[in-house]
Each structure stands twice: as structure tokens, then as C-alpha cells.
Amino acid sequence: MRRSNPRVATLAKRMTPDKVAIRIVGVSHQFGEATEARHVRALRETSLEIARGELLCLIGPSGCGKSTLLNILGGLIAPTAGAVEVFGKRVRGPMPHDIAFVFQENALFPWNTVFENVNLGMVFQGVPRAEREARAKRAIEAVGLQDFPQHYPAQLSGGMRQRAALARALSLETGILLMDEPFGALDEQTRMILGEDLSVLLSRTEKTIVFVTHSLGEATFLADRVAVFSARPGTIKKIVKVDEPHPRRPDFVTSAKFTSIRNELYALLHDEIRKTVAESSVSAAGAHPP
């Protein structure tokens, strides 16, 4: 299903195949049949290439399809049209050796300790027993939880739980990390700290990260590129580049470059958010979206 898309063509010129981590070609998705009450067009045709070692943020109004796209990238949903390639391989289902997830909600198993949670991820992936303990320790240290391996999730704060979820994903040593609003449920200060730590981590590894967020500031601080989505059914409206090396210094946030990028994102998003709000009040009143 290859349509000639100018954006893909442009990117293809600049990125050689081995530099591309994820290639998204003409992906769109709808839930349910057109005749059913539950039908929703979640994502309009989208194409994009993501480079190795890049941190790409997906930002957009509620329901624009960014989480759907993330799930499609990770093989959790099969798109109704289009295809995704990861490291040259077609995505047909979860690829635990190449892709690891960090979710917003608490996806840690509450009956296991931090260490057991990290260990279990590797059990699922198929890591031999001899390697697991060392890798778990490294991952837990990398996120700063080395004093809490025997704690249960219920005993940890929200920020620490997400660190543990990140440790679990890191221990899988995948090339790609998909993060769906991982800091969404946390307070502002914790988000800041975790964002800075994530930036430091990224600078040390060659991981490709796709990061979904609602926060303009977070996107600007973390991303190499920000893909701004339009309202539902969404597609990528524009890609904004953030040319600043990792690890990002905390005072980047107060710089003029940061402010101008953030303002640009705000301008792009504002109309889309308004559109989404208007549409949801119309649907609430009984009409169907066009």
C-alpha cells in the first residue's frame, strides 16, 4: 500500500536505511465497522521516519490518535491500513526484543517487588537466568532505585513507580522505547526531575524513544523532534525540530530558544484543541462527527 508521499520521499533522501529505526508508511486506523455505534476513526493516514537514537515526541489534543499510533508502532494493534517497519522488519505483533513500553498507568505487577517486576520482564522476553540478576541490578541503578529493590509498588510514590516501570523497560535492552504519557499522572516537580533524568539516560544510550505527551514544556525539553497532531481523526500536522544536544541542561528551559519553540507548538496546537472541545460538545448533544 505504498502511496507516494512527499514527506516520506524527502526523509528517504536524507536518511539511509541503516539510520532509520522506525518507518511508518500510510498507517491509518479505525475502531469498529462504519455501521456500528462504536465506530471511531482514530487515525488518518500517517507516514513518518524515525531515526536511530532520536527522541521523537508525539503531541496533540485528546483523541487525536497519538496513543493509537504508539500502540500500532509497538505491535499491540494491527492498523486497518498501512504498515510499520522496525529496523527493517515488518511489525506484525509485539516485538519484545526490539521494542519496550512504558505506560502511564501503573503497569507494574502489584504482587511483585521492584526487583521481581524487572526480573519478570526478562523472563517474558526470554533472557537466560544467569544474566537476569546483573541486568536487573544495572537497570534499577540506572533509574536511581538501588535502595528500593525489595519494595512493593504500593509502598512507592508515583514517581518511583514510574522509575521502576522504566527500569523494567531498560532491562529488556531493546533498541526502541515507546512511552505513553509516562509522567502524566505525576505532579509538576516530579515530572521535571524525571524528565531531566530521562534526558541524561538518553545521552548515554543509543536508544530510539517515541514519547507521547500532553505537555508542551515536556515535549520541548525532551524531544529532538516534535510531531504535532491535528484533531481527531488526527494525522501529523507539522514536525518541529529542537536542535539541542542531550543531556539537556536544566536551564535550557529558561532559554529563548526553548520559549520560541514552545510558543510555536502552542500556536500549532491551540486551534486543534479548540476543535476537539467543540466537537466533543457537539457529539455530546447527539450529532455525529463528519
Place this chain on the structure above:
Amino acid sequence: MTPSRDQREARLASRAVQVAFLIALLVLWYLATTRWRVSPLLLPNPVVVLRDFWNILTTGEFIGDLRVTLTELVIAFTIAAGSGLFVGYLVSRSQYCIQVFEPLFAGIYSVPIILFLPLYVLLFGLGPASKIALGATISFFPIALNTIAGFGYVERTLVIAARSMGASDLQLFRFVLLPAALPVILTGMRMGFTVALLSIIGSETIASLAGLGHRIVYLAEGMETAAMFAYIAFVVAIAAILNTLVSALEARGRRRR
């Protein structure tokens, strides 16, 4: 949101499985007694059971036993409800009392009180009195516990608001405490009724001279298995009717709120 085609199909399919299952059971039962020659003393012919059931209803021979059981039930429940509500209300008046008595009641209730039946038989004989005593004893606890819970945990803000408007004790009870506690109390009373019915039938089965439970045992000992099956079906039906009635009353009471 109207159910989609898939959901409606799925529901029909499960219904179909349920109906098929029940039909299969009935067919097996019929075959077992007619073709496979299972002894009618163990498993009576369903047609005979149906006939006996019809006979019971039309001749009215159940009236005597039903009257005994219902009388025991009504008296036991009345005693339990009266004492349960009264004691529950008294206890609920102070947090300290609640802390002392609630775990006590809960603890006693966790023991199978049916154990006291031989004692009651010793004290009151094999007549209705022992069944009433046991039914009342067992039924007391859910009613008392729920009354304590109902009155004891009324939102303090409601009480303070009423008092600040000058409500007297009686007014407070009638307009604040009672309506607030009513749903929980009604649930407790429903539970008490169910448990009273069960324990009365149970004690009639074990040690009695009359009543529905006794009738079933009498027929069992006389090896009149078909009639016994018919009576079991009858008792199950009566219990279902009574429980449905009581649940409906409970729901109506709760809805008024």
C-alpha cells in the same frame, strides 16, 4: 448505547447453551429412570414426580406443614427483628459501645449457630418452640449488626446540621437518623429473613415432628422418593417466592430514599 450485533448474538448464544444444558439434564434424568433402570428409590421418574407435585398442590395436603413452617418463621423473625433493631440502635448510640459489641456479635455469628440446636431441643422439646428459638437466635445477628452499621455511621455533618437548626432527639431520629440508616437496616433484615428461613427448614429436617423440613425427612425415611422430590421442589419454590418478595420490599424501601 444500543448493543451491537455482535453483543446480541453473543448473549443469544449463551442463552442457547443454558437452555440446551438444562434440557440435556432433563433428558438424562428421564432416560436414567426409564431406559437405564436406575432404581426408582434413588431416582424417581420425572413424570411421577411431576404428577405428585401436581397432586400436592391440588389436594392442598401441604397446608398443614406449610402453616407450621410459616408460623415458626414469622414468630422467629419478629423476635429477631424486634430485638435486633432495639439492641442495634442502643449500641449504635456510642462509638465506644460499637467498638465493644460489634466485634463480639460478628465473632459469635461466625460460629455455626446450628450447633445450638441440640441445646434448644433439650430445653424446648421437639415442637415449634425449639425451631423458633434457633431461627430467632441466628436471625438476630445480621439484623443487629446492620442496624449498628446503619445508625452508627450516619454522616456527622448531617447530625450537626440538624442539631444546629434546633432539632430535638425525636426529630433527629425521625428525620435524620432513620432515613439515613434505613437502606442498610433493610438489607440486614432481608439477610435475617433468609437466614431464619434456612435455619428453620434445617432444624425441621434434623429434629422435628411437623413442618416442611420434617415432611421431606418423613418421606425419605418411608422411601417415597418421588413424593420427596416433589416436596423438595415445592419448598424450593416457596423459598424462592418468599426471598423474591423480601428482596423486592428491600429494594422498594431503599428506593424511597
Place this chain on the structure above:
Amino acid sequence: MMTSHTMQRPWVARAGVVVLLLFFWEVAARGWLDPMFVSPPSRVVASLPTLFDTRGLPAALRVTFWELAVAFALSVAIGLAIGLAVGLQPFARKSFMPIILLLYGTPQVTILPLFVLYFGIGPASKIAFGVSHGFFPIVMTVVAGVQNIKPILLTSARSMGARRGQILRYVIFPHMIPSFFAGMRLAMTGVLLGVLLAELYVSTAGIGHFTTLFTQNFDPTRLLGLISVLAAMAIALNEIVRRAELHFSRWHSE
């Protein structure tokens, strides 16, 4: 002041209430109640040794305990098997749960004579009746435990490459454990009720034989003694299951 401080602890007052009741019972039984029907607690306690000397009684207690244990174990095994079979497969659950709920709601005590008819007057009918009371709560709680698992946990496991068997073993099973133990607590209550009901109905070797004996001989002392021992057994068994539930649900903060 010492008294008011200790009076502030509810368990002291509770113990006080119990002591007070025992005291009244003692006085009433000694004073004006007919000794053919009522016996004071002191005499009941004092005659416990003679109770255990009664021929056949300790054996009867052992038999009853054994019936309870077997009925409980069977309830758990059968309940777990049915609960998993029904809970893990959504279609099976939708089809069969209503039937199970319907059966659970019927007054089982009406078919007690049937159980004896089919299983005889020995321990088998007691165990069977106990199982029929005990396995329902296990089925309910296992189905509930499997049902209400958060979808994100299953998605998370799947994304890490877990296969179906691994999801069952590492995600569904551990999630179900607190519900399962709550079910076991209810199952123990049910088993106690079922076995004791059956024992009281007809018993040749179990304690039901002796309750009938003491009742017919107007021996309230030994009857009360036996009831107390049985009540203590019931309390102990309930407590064991309750503690197990607490222990295995430590992580369960919801």
C-alpha cells in the same frame, strides 16, 4: 487512673461483657434453673475430662475433624477447577455463571435427606454436603479474581513477549490469590455449616451421635461441653484461614 485507662480499650470491655454473661449464667444455673435443662459453666468446664472419657467421643471428634478437612480440601480443588474453567473463558462464564448462581441461591438444606440417601449415613454424606456448601464461594471468588484484572497488566505482559502460559502463571494467578483466599474463608464457613448440619441430621460415628445421646439423656453438662468444643474447633479453623488470607494478601492495598 489505671481503671479508666484500661476501660478505654474496647477489648477489655468486651472481655468484661463476656465475663459478666458467664457470671449471670453461673448464678442463674446454680440458683433457680432446672439442672435437667441447664448447667452452670463451672460444671461444664469441670466435667470436660469426663466428656473426653465418654466412650467413642474422642474418635467421633477426630472423625468430624477429618470430615471437615476433606470437605474443605475437595471444595477448594473442585471450586478452583470450575472457577478457572469458567472464569478464563468469557463465553463459558456468560453461559454457566447464571446457572451456578441459581444453584447457589437454593436452600440446600432441603436436599440433605437426598445426600444421605445417595451417600449413606457414614462420613461420605457429611463430606459431600460440606463440599456442596463450600465450593460455591471458591468458584465465585476465583471467577471474580480472574475477571477484574486490569487490562493494562495484560497488555504490559503481552508487550514484553509473554506467552499465554506465562500470562496465566505470572499475571493471572498471582492477581487472583487475594480473592481466592477470601473465597477460602467463606468456603470454610460453608463447609462447617454443611458438615455439622449433616452430622446433626444422622450420625453413627460422628459427633451427631453424641449430641443426640446427650439430648435424649437430659445431660446438659456434657452437651454444653461438646458444643463448646465444637465451637472452639470452628473458631480455630476460621481463624487459620483468616490468617492465611491476611498473609497472602500483603501486597493488596486496594
